[in-house]
Amino acid sequence: MHIEERTQKEKLSGDFLRGDPITGDRYYSREFAQKEWDHIFTRTWQIGGMSAQLAETGSTITHSIGEESILMLRDEAGVIRAYYNVCPHRGNRLVKEEHKCGVKRLVCAYHSWAFSLDGVVRHVRDAEDYPQGNPIGKVQLKEIRCETLGGLVWFNMDPAAPSLREALGVVAEQLERYQSDNWVRVMWLTGTVDCNWKIIHDNFNESYHVQSLHRELGTFIDNAYQNTDFDLYKSGHNRMKMKGALPASSSRTDQVQAPLDDILRSWEVDPEPFHGRVREARAALMVQKRKLGQERGYTHYEKLSDDQLTDYHHYTLFPNISLTMSADGYQVLRPQPHPSDPEKCLFDHWFMVPKVEGVPEAATPLGMRPVVPAAHEIFGEGVESLGFVADQDLSVAVAQQRGLHSRGYQDAYLSGQEARVRRLHEVINDYIEGRR
Template identity: 75%
Template sequence: MSIQQRIEEAKESGKFLRGDPITGDRYYSKEFAQKEWDGVFARTWQIGGMAAQLAKPGSTMTQNIGAESILMTSDEDGTIRAFYNVCPHRGNRLVADDGKCGVKRMVCAYHSWTFSLDGVVRHVRDAEDYPQGNPIGKMKLKEIRCESLGGLVWFNMDPNAPSLRDYLGVVADQLEAYQTANWTRVNWMTGLVECNWKIIHDNFNEAYHILSLHRELGTFIDDAYQNTEFELYKNGHNVMKMKGHLPSANSRVNVVQAPLDAILREWDLDPAAFEGRVRDTRVALQQQKRALGPARGHKHYEGVSDAQLTDYHHFTIFPNTTLTMASDFFQVLRPLPHPSDPEKCLFDHWVMMPPVEGRDEVDTPTGKRKYEPAPHETFLHGEASIGFVADQDLSVAVAQQLGLHSRGYQDAYLSGQEDRVRRLHEVINDYIAGRR
């Protein structure tokens, strides 16, 4: 069966939305947040980090989610594992620092219990003084599911969860076409935002807001919903495919504008040649990238379709991850639940770029960056930019969080192009109720 046949088989069809209300308390109730944690986050696959962080034996990295910290390790033979980042002796957080290499043992700072990278206890002081038995070689860190795909390491706290590939379904096949296993994370940012995680993820489940918040994108992305493809899959994931490298169908401009003019020049095309036929730029760039890309070091172009060479495919992976895929970069946009306050969240923005010979600097949503693994930047929302488009999205998040407390709000009144928002909440309800 071809990938397109599998996609068609995976799609929802007919009237699949029930119309479950999206009430305000879902965004501020601690009781509902606990139900989400137990029924959703404790059972679904999450990205833990870049596989490159664990490429060298003896590497460790951590990822916080809610009140949990997940520890991932790469042992001497390169096996990657994930554990709860807690010492089983007295509950101390085991690894405090992220991103270590060349580690042979992990030592708890409290009582010096020592663990090998496979999580097994290898040394304790006064080992004979344990009435229940010497723990060395017997006790170990609590291991959880861990798999890699697309250059990313994923984890799942549910021992009965499906494999990552089964969980992602046809999304996995589509992601792998981009050949991102060796791409570099050039932006790694986390902001603390005063809104519930779903406010941000609702936003990534629709493009209805683009003409209000991101009007400048219309110079090189077709933001008309009539020309956008929405695919909602039975497994709860979805994708929005937006045509790129051409002006919006809503635009009446007959000349190529920035930044599309610079993109055309980069690929040896004259922007002035498209005066009066500005929507021809997309196909022209597809042809030029296909012809010139491999010789310029873009080896990964061979795996993508012509549409993927120019368009933006936004995969929203249940429950909280958006992967914005393009042929020359991809982004992870992910709100994570706050450890204790449902009216706050942590918002991750990563930008990954492919290896191209001679590349030492790249353009990102936060300006020019060196082509090298980025350090982790953390800050409060508003203290620094998390990317110009993301800044615009977050500009309304806090006001919406306040508004959802109002007696004047009872349920979202959604357009057809916002079906993915309702779908997100219905799948959350299904997980909480045990229907999935």
């Protein structure tokens, strides 16, 4: 079946929302947060890192989520595996570093049990002193599901979960068209934010706020809902297709404004003739990117549709992952629940770009950066900004967290273009109440 047909088949249509209330306690109740952990975060696919970090045998990455730390590595047979990052002897955290290369054995710092990369313990001191039997060759790290897609390493703590591709459905194929397997993470930020993870993810599930919080994007992105496509899939994931290289319908300008002028020039399109008819520039840019893309080394353009060359295809993957895909880079925006406080979250912001010969730098949400793997920058330890647009989103998050405690708030009063917000909460309820 063709990808377009599958997209149609997996899309929800008609009146699919039940209208489950989005009450304030969902954002601060510890009991509710525990239910989310038990029924959702331990059962869904999560991103642990970049495949490029595990290019070599013996490379490891760790990723924390809730109280868990997940260890991912490439073993001697070349297989990427994931384990709970905990020593089965007495429960010490096994690997402390976020990324290591050239590891031959995983050695616990407490009593020096040493594990081969396939997770089996190979060295135990005083191995004869175990009345229940020598642990060597027997005791193992607890392995969990691990897969790669789009240059990312994904893990799932649920042994019975569907494969990553099944779980993503048609979204997997849509993402694969970008051929992002070898893209470089040029920005890797994490910050702690004083709000529940859903406040941030609700925000990514609507573009209604774009005209009020991100006005300056209106010179080159058309945020009008009437001109934007929203796909809500049965899987619980969503796609929003927002047109780029096109000023907001609401701006009523027919002039080429910054940064669209520079974008056009960078593809050898003279902005001058488009003054007075700016709405025709998007089509001209598509043609030019198609024409020059290959020779400039943007070989992945070949598989992209025309609209993918200029537009932003934004995904909200259930439960907490947001991907903003464009032909020239994509963002991962991910709020993770805080391990102990439902009124806080850990917010990750990554930016990935294709490796193109002769292009040493790329425009990122934090300005120009070299196309090399970025170090992890942690907010509050020298990072001033989580990215200009993300900062604008976060500027309302803490006030909303407070407001949701008010007796004056009972449920959201949502517009049609905010349907994905209600949908997120209904899918959360489906998981918690055993319908998924």
